[in-house]
Amino acid sequence: MELDELNIKESLERRRNLCDEELQKKLENIPLEIKQEKSKHFKHELEFKAQEMPSLSALPKLLKEIKKYNANFDTKFYTKELKQRQAKEKDYDAKDLHKNALNNWEKHIQEKLKKRKENLTENAQSKLIKDTREYLELLRQMQESFDEMGEAGEVFKDGVMNELREGLASGRSADEFLQDSEARNEFGRGSGGGKGELKKRIQNLSVWLKLLNQESVKKLCDMLGKLTKEEKKLELEKIQSLQSYDIKIRTPHIKEEITGIVLGRDLENTLPSELALIDDVDFGILFDLKFSENRLFCFEKQGFESQSKQKMIDEEKEKELSEAKGPIILCVDTSSSMSGTPETIAKVVALYMAKRAMEQKRACYLINFSDGIHTLDLSPPNNLFKLYNFLELSFNGGTDALPALEAGFKKMKEEAYQKADMLVISDFIFSGYDMQRIKTLMKQKDETNKCYALYVGSFGDSLAKTKLFDDEFICEANGRVSNLNLSIKSLKAKI
Incomplete structure (x- = not known):
């Protein structure tokens, strides 16, 4: 709670708000008996206000009505007071007693509502504290279980812990949440195991994860993992760059070449015919005049600068x-x-692929087939416990692979799976092939989709001749499940 890595405080706040809303609804939903009592009180109060002087029988009638709803209401005081007044005078006045009884009746009603509110509030608070403690204890136990798994546990921890955190925020108790999950075949199998079943299933997952660390199993899974490609595409990217260049600009400040004749008094560039005027006494005055007026003919010279x-x-x-x-x-x-x-190998490979999908945040879809087909969407953030159901499944029934292949190719038509790769794991012991259906499947297969086959167990006929698979692999196993020794070879390519 101090670190609050799962944002538990937010979930607790949401749960508290739900608790407040539920409590408010209960408080507003007044029991029928109290509603009827309030209605009777209101009726008698109206009658009392309408009559200037209540009849002598009105008070006993009122006391009888009050006693009907309040067995502990003290009517002795009113009865005794009535008898005393009757003894003193023939026409006695009981209006004040009538009013007092009505007021006390209203106090009893308000006391009932107050007590009901206190009980509901106390029960809601107790339930909130109890449920919160159960969830926090469950989260702590799950954290310990995943920590024991090490690095592999980190892959699955977020999905499970976030699911439990959402359960905390949902307003349901831990047991109710787990039972609902079992009904959906997520956390359990409808066995009613609750928290014990959940922890047991996570411990069972740890056993399966240990199988993944066996050298031969790891080699098989790594090889199959490399087959599922990464999508790549080319895109035209616009890039802006700053380019430098030099230009030459004509300037009169650089005297490189004669470009014309201009009027001025630049003696250095004055025309020789103008300078000749200086040698003549008479024309010398003309030169001085033209010089003073900037009217000497001069060469115009310009150059270029970069x-x-x-x-x-x-x-x-x-x-x-x-x-x-x-x-x-x-x-x-x-x-x-x-x-x-073969069953163990198939389950380990499925676990590896689901683990890989979670690590890389990629879609994963499982189709298991025998006499019929069943599907599981294992894409993140779908619950990992759906995969547990498969790991705990007992293999039985006959074999018909074509419906599964058809379902797989149909899935590839969906936008999210258009670039999907398919891996078929089977012993391929079939009664026979419907070549027409296989040809239809081959037409549906897109070039961007790769389809692989992994043969396990006692192998049936290869489908290599159909060219349905891009590659087919044979996996032979020796040894016990706890220490599998797998050998793999490709029917089409070297591994």
Whole structure:
């Protein structure tokens, strides 16, 4: 809570607000019995105000009505006072007693409402504290479980912890939240295991993650992981650059060449015919006059100087963009012939692909098939517990792969899966192939989609001749599940 890495305080605030709203609704929903009592009180009060002098039988009638709703109401005082007044005078006045009884009745009603409010508020507070403690304890236990898994646990922790944090904010108790999750086949299997079942499932996940660390299993998973490509595309990118260049500008300050004749008094560039006037006494006066008036004919000389300029230039260049990793579609054979080691390999590969999808924030879709097909969307942030259901699944039934392949290619038509790669894991022990359906599938296959097959167990016929798969791999296993020794070879390429 001190670090609050999961933003628990925000969830607690949302839960408290929900608790306040629920409490307010309960307070506004007054029980029918109290409503009826308030209605009766209001009726008697109107009757009292309408009558200038209540009848002698009005007070006993009122006391009977009050006693009906309040068994502990003290009517002895009013009865005794009435008898005393009757004994003293024939026409006694009971108006003040009638008014007093009405006021006391109203106090009893208000006391009931006050007590009800206090009880509801206390119950709401107790429930809020109890539920919050349960959630925080559950979060603590889950944190410890994921910490024990090490690096692998970090991949799955966020999804589970955020789900629990949302449960805290939802207003439901921890048990209600877990039961709802079980009903949706997320946290459990409808066994009603609650918090114990959740912790057990996470511990079971730890066992599966240890299988991923076995050297031969790791080699298989790494090889399959490399098959699922990264999407790339080229994009024209506009780049602005500052370019420098020199220009030559004509200037009169640089005397490089004669460009014309101008009037002036630049003696250095005065024409020889004008300078000749100086040698003559008479014409010398004319020269002095023209000089004073800037009217001497002079050579006009100009030159060029260099100036540096800069300008922005727009250029278009091709840029290779690395987009999000391509989606993954897994088709896993869950028929009875896959039981045993093939089943373990299939589950480990599915776990690895889901783990990889979560790490790289890429879409992942699982199709398991036997007599029929079932699908699970494992894309982040979908709950990891959906994958647990698959890991705990018992393989049985017959084998019909074509509906799964058809479902996979259909999924590739969706916008989010157009760049998907598909991996089919099976022993491929089928009763036969419908070549017409396979040809139809091959027509649906896009060039951007890669389709791979992993043969496990006792292998059936290869589909290599159909050219449906871009590559097919055979995985042979020796040893126990706790220490698998896998050998892998490709039917089309060297690994």
